Amino acid sequence: MSPKKEQLIAVATDLFSRHGFHPVGVDRILSEAGVARMTLYNHFPGKDDLISAVLDRRYHDIMASLRACVEPTSSAREQLRAIFAWHEAWFATPEFSGCLFERALAEFGTDYPKISDVAIQYKKTMTAWMGDMLKTHLPEQTATRLASILLILLDGATIDARAFHDPTVATRAWGAAEAIIEREIALTSSNPARR
Amino acid sequence: MSPKKEQLIAVATDLFSRHGFHPVGVDRILSEAGVARMTLYNHFPGKDDLISAVLDRRYHDIMASLRACVEPTSSAREQLRAIFAWHEAWFATPEFSGCLFERALAEFGTDYPKISDVAIQYKKTMTAWMGDMLKTHLPEQTATRLASILLILLDGATIDARAFHDPTVATRAWGAAEAIIEREIALTSSNPARR
């Protein structure tokens, strides 16, 4: 990919993260990236598509970073713990400013599919991934329901970590997740009929 | 309060809820409210203050609505259940479009205190309220930690309910909350030394 296009995405990601999508104008991205106006419009039909590209990039980066943190050979619980730990480390990052997908959803709603689709896909992918981990210990239906709860915990933790500038919410979220998982496993194993 | 001011807040609330804060211009609020330009600027120094007033109003409305749903004489668990049920009913509302406080935080971050303070105050109030309920059954420190988890669950459920257009996340969130509370109560009562 063109280095100019790369830099546009990188600078746009930084600016959008710090100030939001609407408040950051094309002009600012251009001057901060040191790129000419027409170069942007040669690579992207419009600002919407730049936003979309930023979210796409972010999606792949995050998934790659997450997968690198999760040892596929370890137990399901260990893998889930790694996901929550990844979030805590992320929250503690100085540049942490919430989840870009959530903020895109908050600013644009679900009316701009080009933008919101990535955000929703991210949620679905995470839920499915965690669901797969849980299915090694739990019946499918239970695992799916539990995964949706884990997503709620991760999303809620991300929101509150930003609002309170407090990375430790991830620890409490993981504590809650562990309690729920343990309870469900205990219920299932003590009552094999549920399998 | 002046009826014109009232209507400005009402119309602005509706438009902000449906489209976000940045995309809705002053002109649109004025024309939709049938109010003259200068009338707005006589009541509010600027758009920021109108947003702030909208959030303030929302804060008081929500707290009043919540308090009306929570029977003060019933048990702590019943009160908490009522809070989660209130959220589920809210999610199922046709005009539900996420939490306006969260969306204000997402759009403006914590750099505009006039706007973000209300959002953060709402979170703190909710946490303290739920913490007080839990303190009737649990030691203070445990109750505080648990309340922060309940807030995570409520915030996460609100986010996901909007993203997936699915009000039932509230039910799963409450199931998780119940599990965590039960476990904590069992732990405390079986080990009085923790009191």
Next chain:
DNA sequence: CATCTTATACTGATCGTTCTATCTATTCCA
């Protein structure tokens, strides 16, 4: 030669905000 990037000027629209001048309703005093 061809492709990419550059700079600059420009479009038409919209942004939040201010100004002016007129209109309407209430209030207060004679």
Next chain:
DNA sequence: TGGAATAGATAGAACGATCAGTATAAGATG
């Protein structure tokens, strides 16, 4: 009861700034 004073609301023009996007032509790189 009548008339002036006051306050609030009105319409509409205009402000300078910024918005996303386009046009054009020269410069760079291979």
